[in-house]
Amino acid sequence: MSAGTAELHYRFPPAQAYRLNRCLYAIKSDPAFRARYRADAVAAMDEAGLALPERAALTAGDRDALVALGAHPYLVFMADLRVKMDGGAGSFEYF
Amino acid sequence: MLVGAFACAHTPQLLARPETEDRDLVLRVHAAFGRVRARLAALRVDAIAVVAGDHVEAFFLDRVPALAVYVGVEAAGAFGHYRYRFPIHEPLARAVLDQGIERGFDLLYTQDAPLDYAFFVPLHFTMPEPPVPLVPLHVNVYLPPQPTPRRCYEWGRALGEILRARPERIAVMASGGLSHFPGTDRYASPDFDFDRRLLDMLAAGRGHELAAITAEELDKAGNVELRTWITVLGAVGAAPADVYCYEPSWHHGNAVVEWPL
Numbered sequence: 113m114s115a116g117t118a119e120l121h122y123r124f125p126p127a128q129a130y131r132l133n134r135c136l137y138a139i140k141s142d143p144a145f146r147a148r149y150r151a152d153a154v155a156a157m158d159e160a161g162l163a164l165p166e167r168a169a170l171t172a173g174d175r176d177a178l179v180a181l182g183a184h185p186y187l188v189f190m191a192d193l194r195v196k197m198d199g200g201a202g203s204f205e206y207f
Numbered sequence: 208m209l210v211g212a213f214a215c216a217h218t219p220q221l222l223a224r225p226e227t228e229d230r231d232l233v234l235r236v237h238a239a240f241g242r243v244r245a246r247l248a249a250l251r252v253d254a255i256a257v258v259a260g261d262h263v264e265a266f267f268l269d270r271v272p273a274l275a276v277y278v279g280v281e282a283a284g285a286f287g288h289y290r291y292r293f294p295i296h297e298p299l300a301r302a303v304l305d306q307g308i309e310r311g312f313d314l315l316y317t318q319d320a321p322l323d324y325a326f327f328v329p330l331h332f333t334m335p336e337p338p339v340p341l342v343p344l345h346v347n348v349y350l351p352p353q354p355t356p357r358r359c360y361e362w363g364r365a366l367g368e369i370l371r372a373r374p375e376r377i378a379v380m381a382s383g384g385l386s387h388f389p390g391t392d393r394y395a396s397p398d399f400d401f402d403r404r405l406l407d408m409l410a411a412g413r414g415h416e417l418a419a420i421t422a423e424e425l426d427k428a429g430n431v432e433l434r435t436w437i438t439v440l441g442a443v444g445a446a447p448a449d450v451y452c453y454e455p456s457w458h459h460g461n462a463v464v465e466w467p468l
């Protein structure tokens with residue numbers, strides 16, 4: 113990482129985190145994968161080919177750990193939100 | 208011809224209305240969107256060129272365009288339970304693509320990419336009746352390295368020239384902003400002071416100065432999406448902005464503006 117970019121909120125996603133970001137993207141944007149993830153997160157993470165630290169961070173919902181592993185913060189944020197939107201429609205559109 | 212220019216927040220909570228939000232604030236932003244909708248109707252627009260930053264929806268890390276034009280017959284997408292579909296003004300989209308390329312902008316084009324909620328949220332509230340077709344224009348805002356603000360401004364200037372030479376009555380609309388930090392520990396503390404200085408500049412017709420802002424400054428201020436506004440500023444030049452609203456929520460500086468032309 114070049115000097116001066118470490119403090120940026122949105123950084124170039126490192127290539128070694130591609131599968132992690134691909135998994136977060138699928139949770140966010142692929143309704144079929146998101147349904148599989150909600151039904152069986154372990155199997156979905158197997159399918160996505162995540163490494164052990166990635167699986168632990170995602171399972172714990174640990175944003176800082178995910179970002180430290182190279183996850184894009186927006187993908188972490190919206191993957192989580194879309195899982196919640198699927199799971200609790202009652203908490204949305206309350207006015 | 209270019210008859211209208213606008214910029215709108217696309218905060219998803221304005222659409223999804225979860226109980227985390229201040230109801231009155233959301234409704235005030237809706238009222239500002241309603242003014243845009245009335246203006247678009249009064250301007251009798253034939254098409255809306257929407258400049259938005261895809262939220263890693265159509266374009267993931269397997270292909271990351273800096274600038275893109277949707278030239279399909281229509282563009283569709285989904286967000287939550289919303290399913291949306293808009294016709295594309297294909298002759299106009301083709302003109303923007305062809306003339307943009309001719310002017311040296313190496314635009315990606317797509318005939319089939321999904322349309323992100325960055326496009327949908329403002330259109331949900333501002334599309335006049337009867338609806339008009341779109342020219343969706345993507346600017347990469349979230350996947351570094353993004354196009355420089357100066358490049359966005361130059362693209363906007365070219366876009367404005369292309370649109371002014373067309374026979375249709377066209378509005379251009381930026382979608383995005385203002386300060387917010389989704390997915391970071393600053394989510395609950397946007398830079399509202401930056402936003403207020405910015406809106407003062409725009410109201411004074413000094414928006415062109417934003418061409419000189421740096422990528423680092425935009426990131427630091429939670430305004431990576433301002434690239435869409437800077438693109439529209441390239442098209443409107445020194446026209447002063449009419450700020451319809453600025454509504455800072457706990458996570459987002461919600462602004463709606465028009466540049467009367």
